[in-house]
Amino acid sequence: MQGALGGLAFTLVGISSPLFWAVLIAFFSLVPVVGSALIWVPAAIWIGLNGHWGKAVVIVAICGGVAGVADNIVRRCCCGMHAADELLLFVSVLGGIEVFGLLGIVAGPTIMAQRWACSVFIWNIATNWKKRGRKALQEYRERNYRPGIQAC
Numbered sequence: 456m457q458g459a460l461g462g463l464a465f466t467l468v469g470i471s472s473p474l475f476w477a478v479l480i481a482f483f484s485l486v487p488v489v490g491s492a493l494i495w496v497p498a499a500i501w502i503g504l505n506g507h508w509g510k511a512v513v514i515v516a517i518c519g520g521v522a523g524v525a526d527n528i529v530r531r532c533c534c535g536m537h538a539a540d541e542l543l544l545f546v547s548v549l550g551g552i553e554v555f556g557l558l559g560i561v562a563g564p565t566i567m568a569q570r571w572a573c574s575v576f577i578w579n580i581a582t583n584w585k586k587r588g589r590k591a592l593q594e595y596r597e598r599n600y601r602p603g604i605q606a607c
Contacts, residue, residue: 456529457484457491457522464495464517468502468510480518482560484526485545491518543567 458481465473476494484491495518503511544564551563 456526457481457518460522460525461491461495461518464514464522465498467517468507468513470498470502485541485548491522495519 458477458479461480462473462477465476470476476498480491480494483493486493495514499511499514499518502514544567547563547567548560549563551559551561551566553559555562
């Protein structure tokens with residue numbers, strides 16, 4: 456979302472190659488704390504120092520105001536992500552790049568998500584087992600009883 460809105464802002468003010476900057480903003484939005492501001496703040500300063508203060512304000516308003524707020528709202532509502540999740544995502548991207556190269560941008564977070572899902576699944580089984588204990592085992596055996604087939 457930040458990449459798309461940043462690309463729109465860069466297109467409106469006339470910066471060349473807005474698609475490149477949009478992709479760069481989208482990638483840097485994964486960086487915790489500073490995020491996409493590493494791209495659009497220097498661009499706004501550069502445009503402002505060249506005498507186009509109105510265009511600089513447009514970039515700050517769209518990238519800092521609209522994109523930042525919209526991305527935070529959508530991410531919290533749709534994904535339920537917290538700051539720890541963003542840090543985990545960032546570390547998994549860096550780890551993926553270290554291990555797999557450019558493919559690691561996708562492979563790192565994918566492997567981390569699979570590991571996380573397996574951990575949650577095993578945790579749910581373990582906590583359910585603690586709650587239900589022997590009764591759950593007995594119910595399982597009754598449901599899955601098949602005459603003639605011996606279980607170990």
